[in-house]
Amino acid sequence: MDPTSDSTAAPPVTAPGTPSAGLATLSVEDRTASGSVPIEEREVVFDCQGVGVRYNGKRALRDVDLRIHANAVTALIGPSGCGKSTFIRCLNRMNDLIPGAAVDGAVAYHGEDLYDPQVDPIEVRKRIGMVFQKPNPFPKSIYDNIAFGPRVLGMKDQLDDRVEQALKRAALWDEVKDRLKEGALGLSGGQQQRLCIARALAVEPDVILMDEPCSALDPISTSAIEDLMLSLTDEYTVVIVTHNMQQAARVADMTAFFSVDQGETGARCGVLVEVDRTERIFTNPANERTEAYVTGRFG
Amino acid sequence: MREGFQEELDALSASVLEEGRVAAHAVSEATRALVDWSVDAFDATLAAEADLKRRYVDTEAHVETVLARQAPVASDLRTVLAVLHINRSLERAAHNAARVAHLATPPPRRALVEEAVITDALRAMGERGAEMLRTSVDAFDRRDPGADRLLAALDELVDRENEKIAETILSIDINDPELRQWASRMLFAGRWLERVGDHAVNVGERVTYMVTGEAPIVEHTG
Numbered sequence: 001m002d003p004t005s006d007s008t009a010a011p012p013v014t015a016p017g018t019p020s021a022g023l024a025t026l027s028v029e030d031r032t033a034s035g036s037v038p039i040e041e042r043e044v045v046f047d048c049q050g051v052g053v054r055y056n057g058k059r060a061l062r063d064v065d066l067r068i069h070a071n072a073v074t075a076l077i078g079p080s081g082c083g084k085s086t087f088i089r090c091l092n093r094m095n096d097l098i099p100g101a102a103v104d105g106a107v108a109y110h111g112e113d114l115y116d117p118q119v120d121p122i123e124v125r126k127r128i129g130m131v132f133q134k135p136n137p138f139p140k141s142i143y144d145n146i147a148f149g150p151r152v153l154g155m156k157d158q159l160d161d162r163v164e165q166a167l168k169r170a171a172l173w174d175e176v177k178d179r180l181k182e183g184a185l186g187l188s189g190g191q192q193q194r195l196c197i198a199r200a201l202a203v204e205p206d207v208i209l210m211d212e213p214c215s216a217l218d219p220i221s222t223s224a225i226e227d228l229m230l231s232l233t234d235e236y237t238v239v240i241v242t243h244n245m246q247q248a249a250r251v252a253d254m255t256a257f258f259s260v261d262q263g264e265t266g267a268r269c270g271v272l273v274e275v276d277r278t279e280r281i282f283t284n285p286a287n288e289r290t291e292a293y294v295t296g297r298f299g
Numbered sequence: 300m301r302e303g304f305q306e307e308l309d310a311l312s313a314s315v316l317e318e319g320r321v322a323a324h325a326v327s328e329a330t331r332a333l334v335d336w337s338v339d340a341f342d343a344t345l346a347a348e349a350d351l352k353r354r355y356v357d358t359e360a361h362v363e364t365v366l367a368r369q370a371p372v373a374s375d376l377r378t379v380l381a382v383l384h385i386n387r388s389l390e391r392a393a394h395n396a397a398r399v400a401h402l403a404t405p406p407p408r409r410a411l412v413e414e415a416v417i418t419d420a421l422r423a424m425g426e427r428g429a430e431m432l433r434t435s436v437d438a439f440d441r442r443d444p445g446a447d448r449l450l451a452a453l454d455e456l457v458d459r460e461n462e463k464i465a466e467t468i469l470s471i472d473i474n475d476p477e478l479r480q481w482a483s484r485m486l487f488a489g490r491w492l493e494r495v496g497d498h499a500v501n502v503g504e505r506v507t508y509m510v511t512g513e514a515p516i517v518e519h520t521g
Contacts, residue, residue, distance in 0.1 A: 246370055282372040284512030294372045295300040 015209075039253050040279065042069040043110075045207060045237045046091055050105035053086045053095060061219075061270040062085050064105070066256060070296065073229055073238040075252030077245055079293065082258040083261065083270020084241045088209050092128035093121045131202030133212040135192035137184035142176050145184045145195055149203040162202055170198035171228050190221020197228065201236075202236060208232060210240040214247065226251045245294055248278065255281040257290045304369045311365065311382045314358045315389070319436025319502075321351045322389040322396070323429040326495050329396035332403045334418045344400035348393045356391040356413025357456040358382065360465070374512075381509035383501050385439065392432055392498040395491040399425070402484040402491075407477045416467050417485050424492040427457050431499035434463055438503055444510040447503035457496035464489040 046068040053061040061083035068074050068091075076084040095101040095113065107114040114124060127151075133242040137145050146163040150156065163180070167173040170196070172194040176187070182257035184195055193213060200208055210229070229238050229251050242248050248255050256275040260268050274287040285291050325347035331340035362383045365371065371379050408413045431453050438446030468482045 245372070249372070283376060285373055291373050295375050296304070 024090040039069050039072050040207060042071060043071050044068070045110060046239075047108040047111070048090070048105065049106060049108075051087065051090055052104045053083070053090065054104075054173045056100035059163075059267070059269050064272045066272055066275055068078065068239060069254070070237050071233050071235075072253040073233055073240060073251050074254045074256065075248035076239065076241045076256050076258060077108050077248050077293075078258035078270075078273075079260060079298075080243075081268060081270065082260050084256075084258045085211050087258070087272075088130075088211055088239060091207070092125050092130055094125070094130065096121055110252065118226050126203050127205055128209060129203070129205040130209040130211065131193070131196050131200060131213050131261055133215050134215070135189060135196050137187070137192050137195050139183070139185060141181045142184045142187070142195065143180040146198050146202045149199060153203060155203065166198040166202040167195075169232070170194045171224060172198055173229070183209045188221070190217050190224055193217060193221070193225060194228065197225075205236065207237045207239065210238065212241055212243060212298070215243065222247070230279075245282075252278045255283065257285070257293060258288070259289055259293065301369075304365075304375070307361075307365050307376055308371075308375060311358065311361060311379065314354065315382055315385050316436055316440055318351060318354050318358070318386065318389040319432055321347050321354065321440070322392045323381055323432040323436075325351065325393040325396035326399075326425055326429040326432060326492075329399040330412045330422060330429070330492070330499070332400040333425070334407035334422050336403055340401045341403060344396055348397040351390055351393040355386055358386045362386070364439070369486065374509075377509045377512055381439070381505045385436075388498040388501045388505075389436075390430070392428075392495045395494050398491045399488045399515065402488045404481060404484055407475070407482050411471070411478075413467050413471050415420045417464050417482075420464045420467075421485065421488055421492065424457050424460045424489065424496075426491075427453060427460075428492050428495035428518050431457075431496055435499045435502035435506070438506045439509075442506070443450045446502065450500045454496040454500045457493055461489045461493040473509070 008141060044067050048064055048066045048068075051061070051064040051066075051226050052059060064083075064087055066087075076088060078084050089095045089098075090103050090107055091109075091114075095103055099135060103115065109124075109128070113119070138148060140148070140264060143163055145160055146166050148161060150162055155162065155238070164173060164177075172191060176195075184192065185197060193216075197213075198209070214225050217225065226247065229240065232238055233253075239250075240252065254275060255278040257273045258270055259273045262268050274281070274285060274290045276286065280286075282294060285294065289298070325344050328340045328343040328347060331337050332344055362379055365379055369375075406418075431450055434446060434453070437443075437452055438450075464485065468486055471478060471482060473479050473482070
């Protein structure tokens with residue numbers, strides 16, 4: 001599978017009924033309990049310490065220390081090549097699928113080492129779903145797109161309800177409820193992207209990662225996805241990579257700015273420059289590099 | 300590097316500097332009209348106020364355009380917001396100057412010791428108010444985050460002069476209708492000149508916020 005073209009978590013292949021492989025289970029009640037708590041005081045979903053990535057020995061990202069808190073939207077921004085997409089793939093082990101990719105440092109997910117050999121990467125990608133830049137529904141019906149993951153995972157009870165709930169959660173139900181058996185490829189780009197989000201939601205994830213989910217969409221569809229992101233945070237943790245700084249300003253609770261350092265050898269490597277509340281990043285960032293980037297004077 | 304945007308910010312900053320010059324001129328002329336009964340100064344005050352009203356409308360429209368088209372953030376956003384607020388403060392300062400000019404009237408013919416005290420205080424307030432406005436826009440021009448403290452100290456002096464006027468007026472024979480009318484006008488003139496100082500302090504505080512992003516804003520209202 002090409003990890004850059006999929007629009008949801010990698011196809012789950014664990015046997016039906018397989019218990020979580022080394023990862024604690026969170027109930028919906030656990031996820032929604034933190035709504036009114038200040039972001040920094042909410043549960044830490046990801047605690048990244050010294051995270052870096054090399055591709056075929058060449059370092060693309062280094063020394064990222066970043067905490068991502070529950071029930072919030074965290075945006076990753078920065079110029080091209082700064083490693084933000086590389087980093088987001090560390091959060092559900094998508095880099096495992098790229099030949100020559102090596103992740104160092106530590107990524108704790110709810111306090112557990114995400115890269116522990118005992119942890120099943122398929123289970124990881126079920127818990128931590130992903131939506132990519134280009135919506136890419138399966139060439140199946142709308143219904144079967146949503147039902148695919150639950151069927152493979154053995155979550156077959158009340159499948160119709162599960163499909164309906166996922167589509168409602170993705171704000172797509174009203175638009176497709178009368179044509180669930182029609183092909184998903186007949187949907188508009190924005191509808192396809194929401195379908196892909198619904199497909200990720202159908203397997204009951206804890207986290208939704210979005211890698212530039214609106215870059216191929218028109219403003220109306222973008223607005224629908226942004227509204228959806230905000231509504232999802234009552235149950236889910238959302239991490240989004242975006243080139244659109246106004247989008248980060250609109251939807252994110254926290255914003256992390258990545259940039260590129262150039263070493264003495266001329267090699268370029270992505271680094272995390274600053275992370276803070278979004279309003280702070282866009283009104284009074286602490287770091288001059290962040291200021292230069294968000295004001296358009298750099299990058 | 301968004302050169303067009305930078306040119307827009309520079310133009311907004313230039314507008315503020317020019318408005319500051321006009322507002323300070325309005326206050327100086329209004330003070331001259333008040334204590335020297337100068338018709339020329341009265342006309343100059345109203346002309347300056349009208350000029351500043353036009354500039355105020357133009358600057359606000361320019362800010363609206365910049366916000367809509369450039370979506371400024373961080374220090375650029377703070378600069379645009381500072382311009383928006385300073386624009387308002389300077390327009391209000393000039394409006395208060397016009398109010399002062401309209402209060403100009405000779406004192407009663409009777410020689411009054413109090414008259415000298417009151418007019419001297421009003422002159423001091425007007426001169427200091429104009430100086431404060433010049434200082435505040437100079438701080439904007441130099442992006443000086445510390446001028447708010449100097450302006451607050453100068454404002455204390457303005458307030459004291461205003462209190463002196465009020466105390467002096469309370470001590471005179473208020474049963475004299477002619478004197479009462481003059482004293483009332485001077486009391487209001489002191490009030491409007493005191494507000495000029497407040498507006499200059501507001502400008503200084505906006506400059507501090509613009510530069511640091513941290514300073515609390517305590518608008519001097521009333």
